Amino acid sequence: xxxxxxxxxxxxxxxxxxxxxxxxxxxxxxxxxxxxxxxxxxxxxxxxxxxxxxxxxxxxxxxxxxxxxxxxxxxxxxxxxxxxxxxxxxxxxxxxxxxxxxxxxxxxxxxxxxxxxxxxxxxxxxxxxxxxxxxxxxxxxx
Numbered sequence: 163x164x165x166x167x168x169x170x171x172x173x174x175x176x177x178x179x180x181x182x183x184x185x186x187x188x189x190x191x192x193x194x195x196x197x198x199x200x201x202x203x204x205x206x207x208x209x210x211x212x213x214x215x216x217x218x219x220x221x222x223x224x225x226x227x228x229x230x231x232x233x234x235x236x237x238x239x240x241x242x243x244x245x246x247x248x249x250x251x252x253x254x255x256x257x258x259x260x261x262x263x264x265x266x267x268x269x270x271x272x273x274x275x276x277x278x279x280x281x282x283x284x285x286x287x288x289x290x291x292x293x294x295x296x297x298x299x300x301x302x303x304x
Contacts, residue, residue, distance in 0.1 A: 165212065165260040165262050166260055168212055168260075168262065169209060169212045169214055169260050172209040172210045172211070172212055173209065173210055174208075174209045174210065175209070175210045178208070178210070178269070179207075179208035179209060179210070179213075180208075181269055182208045182213055182263075182269065182272070183206045183207065183208045183213065185269070185273060185276075186206045186208075186213060186215065186261075187204075187206045189276075189280075190204065190206065190215060190230060190231075191204065192300075193230040193297050194217060194227065194230040196230075196296045196297050196300050197223075197226040197227065197229055197230045197293070197294075197296055197297060198217070198219050198223040198226040198227040198229075198230055199223070200219050200220045200222070200223045201217045201218070201219045201223065201227055201230075202217070202218050202219075203216070203217065203218045204216070204217040205217070211262060211263045212260055212261065212262050212263070213260070213261045213263070214258060214259070214260050214261075215231050215258065215259050215260075215261065216256065216257065216258035216259075217230070217231070217256075217257050217258075218254050218255065218256050218257075219254070219255050219257065220253065220254065220255070221249070221253055221255055223255075224247070224255040224257065225293060226293060227255070227257045228247070228257055229293040229294055230297075231257055231258075231259045232259075246258045246259055284297065284298055284301060
């Protein structure tokens with residue numbers, strides 16, 4: 163069983179899922195606008211302790227969309243599966259990732275952990291990095 167199976171079978175906790183979706187959407191929305199401007203149908207769906215993050219982009223933005231999803235998923239465990247990168251007949255790339263969080267599901271602990279991991283990740287990215295550079299430069303300008 164992989165994390166996509168877990169996500170598909172997991173019940174939804176309306177209170178936790180709505181709060182976690184809002185938190186992920188806020189940061190993902192900022193990053194994906196910078197990294198993959200062609201992104202559309204950006205979606206975050208959370209259940210009990212997992213969230214699925216997905217977006218559709220043109221082929222030229224596929225690697226940048228994957229980069230945005232990578233940054234967005236600093237949960238305790240993340241997984242990309244073969245389903246996570248699909249090219250449709252009309253040339254649209256569908257990217258997705260599943261984030262599996264701590265069973266305790268404490269939103270403040272997760273937010274602090276996410277911010278710490280994201281900051282550490284970005285600290286090691288040079289401003290001229292071909293994928294993450296735009297987000298690094300944006301963060302430096304704040």
